[in-house]
Amino acid sequence: MTEYTAGGDPGAAKPAYLIRGVRVVGAAPTDLLLAGGVVAEVGRDLAARGARVVDGDGLVALPGLVDLHTHLREPGREDAETVESGSRAAALGGYTAVCAMANTSPVADTAGVVEQVWRLGREAGLVDVQPIGAVTVGLAGERLAELGAMADSAARVRIFSDDGHCVADPKLMRRALEYVKAFDGVIAQHAEEPRLTEGAQMHEGEVSTRLGLTGWPAVAEEAIIARDVLLAEHVGSRLHVCHLSTAGSVEVLRHAKKRGVRVTAEVTPHHLLLTDERAASYDPVFKVNPPLRTSADVSALREALVEGIIDIVATDHAPHALEDKECEWAYARPGMLGLETALSVLLDVLGERWDLIAERMSRTPARIAGLVEHGRNPAPGVPANLTLVDPAARRTVDPSEQASRSRNTPYAGLTLPGRIVATFLRGEPTVLDGKAVK
Numbered sequence: 462m463t464e465y466t467a468g469g470d471p472g473a474a475k476p477a478y479l480i481r482g483v484r485v486v487g488a489a490p491t492d493l494l495l496a497g498g499v500v501a502e503v504g505r506d507l508a509a510r511g512a513r514v515v516d517g518d519g520l521v522a523l524p525g526l527v528d529l530h531t532h533l534r535e536p537g538r539e540d541a542e543t544v545e546s547g548s549r550a551a552a553l554g555g556y557t558a559v560c561a562m563a564n565t566s567p568v569a570d571t572a573g574v575v576e577q578v579w580r581l582g583r584e585a586g587l588v589d590v591q592p593i594g595a596v597t598v599g600l601a602g603e604r605l606a607e608l609g610a611m612a613d614s615a616a617r618v619r620i621f622s623d624d625g626h627c628v629a630d631p632k633l634m635r636r637a638l639e640y641v642k643a644f645d646g647v648i649a650q651h652a653e654e655p656r657l658t659e660g661a662q663m664h665e666g667e668v669s670t671r672l673g674l675t676g677w678p679a680v681a682e683e684a685i686i687a688r689d690v691l692l693a694e695h696v697g698s699r700l701h702v703c704h705l706s707t708a709g710s711v712e713v714l715r716h717a718k719k720r721g722v723r724v725t726a727e728v729t730p731h732h733l734l735l736t737d738e739r740a741a742s743y744d745p746v747f748k749v750n751p752p753l754r755t756s757a758d759v760s761a762l763r764e765a766l767v768e769g770i771i772d773i774v775a776t777d778h779a780p781h782a783l784e785d786k787e788c789e790w791a792y793a794r795p796g797m798l799g800l801e802t803a804l805s806v807l808l809d810v811l812g813e814r815w816d817l818i819a820e821r822m823s824r825t826p827a828r829i830a831g832l833v834e835h836g837r838n839p840a841p842g843v844p845a846n847l848t849l850v851d852p853a854a855r856r857t858v859d860p861s862e863q864a865s866r867s868r869n870t871p872y873a874g875l876t877l878p879g880r881i882v883a884t885f886l887r888g889e890p891t892v893l894d895g896k897a898v899k
């Protein structure tokens with residue numbers, strides 16, 4: 462019988478952990494033995510044999526969460542976030558993998574920059590950091606970036622996005638879709654027709670009229686999604702729609718999926734919970750792009766997420782330094798923190814629908830990103846990437862307690878359900894007892 466020791470079991474290099482009596486999605490409580498980076502055994506009353514025991518009573522084990530849309534800000538804005546601080550925030554939020562957006566400074570539009578981000582992620586060792594490459598040089602929307610070189614680099618980039626900017630030129634968008642088809646890559650579009658959103662400050666509607674702020678009409682998003690699903694269909698490539706935010710976009714997507722277009726879409730936690738009424742406070746913490754929409758949009762997004770028309774939840778974690786947020790609304794940068802609160806917001810929105818949560822926050826995003834070690838239910842031989850959640854806990858969000866370097870959470874003071882108790886990356890804890898391990 463193999464003896465497992467918390468200091469390193471003889472059969473494998475990684476320390477062993479025995480999680481006792483945890484509820485695995487869709488199953489009765491069981492024990493999970495993690496050793497050698499994988500789930501070594503699953504069953505009742507497993508012998509500890511030297512492994513460190515974690516009490517799983519009352520906890521739910523989910524496959525480690527996967528975020529397809531994270532802004533880590535390094536290189537360039539390390540005052541707002543670094544790969545390491547963002548990775549820690551991710552681990553505390555239950556994530557084991559994040560896809561790092563390309564709008565850094567310099568922009569991640571070369572093999573050199575994506576490899577730098579990838580290497581920093583490995584050094585931090587808290588989550589797997591998978592860089593996203595820019596579609597166009599400098600996000601300028603004029604020339605295609607080195608997509609092939611980024612795909613061939615050590616970072617093995619498969620998702621490309623100009624997020625923050627729309628690839629507005631249809632010819633460039635077509636070329637990008639054609640290019641990535643060769644290696645089954647995906648173009649993740651920030652759907653915003655720029656001519657329709659010039660000077661926009663918030664959602665265009667009743668509230669923007671009342672506040673006298675320039676509006677960002679829903680059609681600016683819907684028109685680009687409609688165009689892009691037609692382009693994706695024409696080319697036969699994969700399209701992913703970033704932070705979908707309107708009821709009309711859901712209908713465009715429904716139509717495209719019915720036609721068999723290879724399109725997936727994400728929704729953010731904030732678009733599932735908050736509405737444009739928040740702008741009435743003029744607190745820039747609620748300024749985000751695309752903007753918070755109406756309660757009718759929120760309802761449509763929730764239904765589409767449950768139905769599967771929207772495939773995944775992605776955070777669009779967008780840390781901003783104080784001077785970029787504690788200023789007048791018009792001058793503030795758009796974006797909100799999301800990694801450390803996403804699961805709680807989803808529990809609030811969906812209730813304890815664990816299988817749905819695992820599908821939308823782990824399995825499907827892992828599949829879209831091609832992260833084969835992630836998004837798998839705990840079973841013997843599967844990489845031990847998982848998170849333990851206490852569904853009975855409630856917590857009040859305190860910006861000063863966030864591991865992120867930034868403080869721009871829109872949920873300050875809000876009490877939300879659920880707490881991440883532990884996160885394991887390849888069998889090693891990154892979070893234990895609700896605290897980061899390193």
Ligand code: DOR
Pocket residue numbers: 532564624625626651748749750751777779780794795796797
């Ligand atoms: O609100 C946003 N912030 N939306 C984006 O698309 C970009 C992001 C950022 O980088 O801050």
